[in-house]
Amino acid sequence: MDMQMIYSLFRLFSGEEDTQKYMPLLMTAVQEVKASLRNADDIQEVRLCYLAAAVANLRYTQMFGAREKALATYAGTAVQQSDPSHQIHFAEQLVHSYKALCSDLIQEKDFFFVGVRG
Secondary structure: OOHHHHHHHHHHHHOOOOOHHHHHHHHHHHHHHHHOEOOHHHHHOHHHHHHHHHHHHHHHHHHHHHHHHHOEOOOOOOEOOOOHHHHHHHHHHHHHHHHHHOOOOEOOOOOOOOOOOO
C-alpha cells in the first residue's frame, strides 16, 4: 500500500494537518486491512489505501469523540462541539462504503451461518 496516499487521504477525511503524530493509528489501520485480505498479492490495489485511511479516520474520530463528549461549556449545559456520535456515524459509513468497494479483495468476518431445523 502507498503510505503517502494513505496519509493524504487521512488528512482529507479527518481534516488533520499533522499526520506524523498519528503514525501509530495509521499503521494499525494498514495492518487491519492487510489482515483482512483474501490474497496477499492484492496489497498494491489502490482501493485498499482508501479503506485503510477510512479505518484510521474512524479510530481517530472515536478517539476524539470520546474525549469531546466529556467536555462541556462553562455553564455545563451543552457540549462544546457538535455531537460526536454524528461524526462517528459518518466515519463508520465511510468505512462501510470502502469495504463494499473492496469486497472482492477482503474477507468479511461479520458473516455467520444460522441453522434452521425443519
